Amino acid sequence: MRPPGADQAIQNLLAWSRKDEWVPLLENIFANHLDDVLEDYDLDDEELVELLGPAFQSLYSVIVEDLFSTPIDDDGRTIIDDYLKRRGWREKVHGRRYLEALRDSTMSLYEVVDLDRGKTVTLRDMVRGGDPITVHEKRGSETAALWDRIGARVLLVNGKHYLAGGLLVFSREAGDRFLDSLERVMEEIADHPDGEAETETEQTEEPPLLSDADLRDAVLGITGTIVFTRLWLTENLGRVLGPPPHAVNTDGDDIVFSTVRFPIHGDETDVAQVIDGIAEIDRIEPDTVSWSWTGPGSPTQRMAKRDPDDGDDGIILHSSDASGRTCLGTLDIENGTLILNTNSRERAEKGRDLLAAHLKTMVGTPLMTHEDIQQTLENRPDRPASGAEDIPPEVQEQLLNQYFDDYYHQLLDEPIPALDDKTPRQAASAKDDRKTVIDWLKHLENGEQRRAASQGQQPYDFRWMWKELGLENER
DSSP states (O other): OOOTTHHHHHHHHHHHHTSGGGHHHHHHHHHHHHHHHHHHHTOOHHHHHHHHTTHHHHHHHHHHHHHHHSOOSTTOOOHHHHHHHHHGGGSOHHHHHHHHHHHTOOOEEEEEEEEETTTEEEEEETTTOOSOEEEEOHHHHHHOOTTOEEEEEEEEETTEEEEEEEEEEEOHHHHHHHHHHHHHHHHHHHHOTTSSOOOTTTOOSOOOOOOHHHHHHHHHHHHOHHHHHHHHHHHHHHHHHSOOOOEEOTTSOBOEEEEEEEEBOSOHHHHHHHHHTOTTEEESSTTSSEEEEEESSOHHHHHHTSOGGGOOOSEEOOOBOTTSOEEEEEEEEETTEEEEEESSHHHHHHHHHHHHHHHGGGBOOOEEEEEEHHHHHHHSOSSOOTTGGGSOHHHHHHHHHHHHHHHHHHHTTSOBGGGTTBOHHHHHHSGGGHHHHHHHHHHHHHHHHHHHHHTTOOOOOOHHHHHHTTOGGGO
8 A cells, every 4th residue: 555646656667667778777686686596596587487476576576676776876866866857747746755765765674563454564673673663554464464574665655654565575584594694794894894904003083983773774775675585585486496394293203194904803892991901092082982092291392302403394293182192193993993093104003013912813904004295185175074164163263262272371381492492481581581482472473373364264362472471561
C-alpha cells in the first residue's frame, strides 16, 4: 500500500529508466546483483526466474529500486533526480514526495514486532536501532509472521511510513549471519577509522566522531543492497537446489515408516495379557487392544543427549505418550494379526525381537514392510483421514491448543540443546542467557505463525510463555 499517486509515479519512473541512455546502467546493476551467484550455481537468467517463481518479482523490485537510488555521477545525481528534473511536473505532490523518499532511502534489516492484519506492520531496525516503526502496509501485514526478518526500505512520506515495493524475507539464521558480518565491519572501522592504522607520530588530529547510528547508516550505504540480494539468493537457491532435508528420529535413525505383522496362533486374549506384562509397553486405553511402546526420557531429553557432531542438521521427528515418554512405536491387534508400527527400520527390528522373545510360539513368523518419506507422500490419499473432515474447525483448534499447552508447559522444565542444555526456566533466570532464551522464543513463535498461516488456522498464543519466564517486557 503506497500513498496516493505513488503507484503511477513508479510506473512513470520505470518507463523513464528504460530509455536507451539508462540501459547500460540497468544491465550493470543486474549483473552486480546476480552474476556471481548465477556462476556459483551454474544458472542462467531464465533458469533463475523459473526456480524462484513468484519470489523473483520481489528480487526484481529490490534491484530496480537500487538502480533508482544509486548515484550515476560524481555529484550524487540519481535516475530519480534526472526524472524529476525533466518530467517531475507531471507528478502529483504525493508521487513526487514518494520518489524523493525512495531516492534518499537505504535498505536495512528489520524484525517484525507487531502486526495488525490487513492494515499495519510494526518493524524494529536491527541495524540502526531506534524505536519500532509502524508501517502502513496491507499486503505485507497479511503475509508476514511475527519475528520475521526482512530486508526492506522504509519510506517516510507525509508523516507516515511505507514499505517500498522490494522486500526480501530472510530466515532468522540468515539474518543473524548478516548482523554478525556487519558487526565485524563495524569493528574494523573502529580499529582503523581512516582506512589504515596510523602510528602515533603520523596521527596529527582526531578523526571526526560519528554517532553509532550514523556510522551504521553509513556502513549500510557502503555495503549496499547487493549484500541483501546475494544473501537472499544464496539462501533460497540453496533451499531449492539442495538435497531434501534429512529426517531422523530421536535415536538418530533415518525415518523409514516400518510395519511388523505377526500372525497370531491361538487366543488373542492370551497374547494381549502377555503384552500387558512387558514393562516398556502400556495400553493406550483400558478397553482397547492398542498399546504404546515407549523408551526412557522425553523426546527433548533424548535429543539433548545426542552427540552434536553426528552431522544431523535436518529434521528430527518425535512423539510422546501422555506421560511425556518417547513413543518408539504402537501395537494393535486386528483380525488375528499383531501389528507393530515404528518410524525406523532399527526400531522395527528391536520391537520385533522384543515381542518375539515374550510371545514365543503364540505368534508366527513376522512380515516386515518399509516405506520411506517420499513413498509415503506419493501413496498418501488426496483426502483427509476418515472422519477428520467431520471435526468442526473450532474443535480442531481447541484440541491443537490443548496439545500445545501440555507440550510447552512440559518443555519449560526440560534441557534444550539450543540453550546449552539448560531448561528455559534456568536460562531465563541467568543474565548471560536471557538473549538466547528470547531468540529461542522468537524462533518458536515465528515457526508457529508460519505453520498456522499455511493451514489456515489461528496461531498458538505464546504470550503466556514469555510471562512465565519473566520476559514479557522483552517481547
